[in-house]
Amino acid sequence: MVDRIDGHTILIGLMAYPIRHSMSPTMHNTSFVKLGLNYAYLAFEVGNKELPDAIQSIRSLGMRGSNISMPNKQKVIPLLDKLDPVAKMVGAVNTIVNDDGVLTGYTTDGTGFMKSLADENLDIRGEKMTISGAGGAGTAIEIQAANDGVKEMSIFNIKDATWANAERNVKIINEQTDCKAQLFDLADQDAFKREIADSAIYCDSTGVGMKPLEDKTLVSDPSFFHKDMIVYDTVYAPRTTKLMTVAEEAGVNHVFNGLGMMLEQGAEAFKLWTGEDMPVDYIRNILF
Numbered sequence: 036m037v038d039r040i041d042g043h044t045i046l047i048g049l050m051a052y053p054i055r056h057s058m059s060p061t062m063h064n065t066s067f068v069k070l071g072l073n074y075a076y077l078a079f080e081v082g083n084k085e086l087p088d089a090i091q092s093i094r095s096l097g098m099r100g101s102n103i104s105m106p107n108k109q110k111v112i113p114l115l116d117k118l119d120p121v122a123k124m125v126g127a128v129n130t131i132v133n134d135d136g137v138l139t140g141y142t143t144d145g146t147g148f149m150k151s152l153a154d155e156n157l158d159i160r161g162e163k164m165t166i167s168g169a170g171g172a173g174t175a176i177e178i179q180a181a182n183d184g185v186k187e188m189s190i191f192n193i194k195d196a197t198w199a200n201a202e203r204n205v206k207i208i209n210e211q212t213d214c215k216a217q218l219f220d221l222a223d224q225d226a227f228k229r230e231i232a233d234s235a236i237y238c239d240s241t242g243v244g245m246k247p248l249e250d251k252t253l254v255s256d257p258s259f260f261h262k263d264m265i266v267y268d269t270v271y272a273p274r275t276t277k278l279m280t281v282a283e284e285a286g287v288n289h290v291f292n293g294l295g296m297m298l299e300q301g302a303e304a305f306k307l308w309t310g311e312d313m314p315v316d317y318i319r320n321i322l323f
């Protein structure tokens with residue numbers, strides 16, 4: 036650390052609350068050391084109240100940028116100068132890049148998800164996807180997958196506060212991409228089974244399977260799945276979720292947790308800030 040930080044070190048932040056548990060500082064700082072880049076990545080406990088001052092500090096301190104997480108992903112948008120078109124469609128930002136005082140907002144969660152599939156030599160372009168959830172992670176995945184060429188998408192949500200979000204996502208996808216999206220109530224289990232059976236990928240973006248719901252899954256019947264499909268849980272703690280166990284019981288060939296997405300969303304942000312490729316295999320081996 037003493038050898039590494041000097042008068043030229045460029046700062047990148049992570050602004051969220053709570054945030055001390057995040058793996059991102061270790062992931063980015065380890066990558067800077069590995070590549071010999073003179074950057075430092077620090078986590079700052081920033082909520083909605085502190086956000087305007089914190090964003091201004093990116094400009095005034097000449098920081099290269101920041102990651103943004105809950106509860107700031109939507110609130111940050113009016114504080115920025117420019118917005119990437121996909122971030123605009125998603126309505127959220129998780130990465131800010133500072134170019135000489137001009138702050139641009141991006142979202143890398145969706146590209147991270149798609150890249151994590153590409154890492155496994157899997158391509159869902161032209162295919163049908165069924166996804167549960169339409170919150171922060173679900174929206175980013177849905178919009179990116181539709182933009183990248185997924186042909187059909189069936190979105191399932193419960194009738195909670197994010198239902199309106201799911202309706203918005205379907206409208207935007209149908210109006211602005213070539214993907215045909217439909218929204219279903221998750222309570223309609225016949226439709227859920229039918230749509231998954233007809234899909235190349237089922238993704239759960241609800242967080243069911245993570246604490247305090249680690250013994251729960253939205254699909255407990257292995258007959259919902261077919262062998263050739265992909266089952267993808269955005270949860271990465273625990274590493275093997277209940278959903279993944281059910282998919283493995285069904286003999287599904289490609290079953291993933293959210294670690295690949297976590298790693299690749301970081302790698303996309305890393306590239307935006309530094310112009311360099313994060314050493315993802317190295318990071319995967321030492322951190323995960």
Ligand code: NAD
Nearest residue numbers: 168169170171172173197240241242245269270293296297
């Ligand atoms: P969110 O609160 O924005 O959205 C949650 C979604 O889940 C909503 O659609 C909600 O309706 C649905 N939901 C909640 N409880 C449910 C239940 N009991 N049954 C059915 N649906 C339910 O949350 P988020 O930020 O989108 O995060 C969701 C999950 O994705 C979390 O587990 C989070 O850890 C994970 N995530 C992973 C990555 C990654 O890189 N792997 C990135 C972001 C989020």
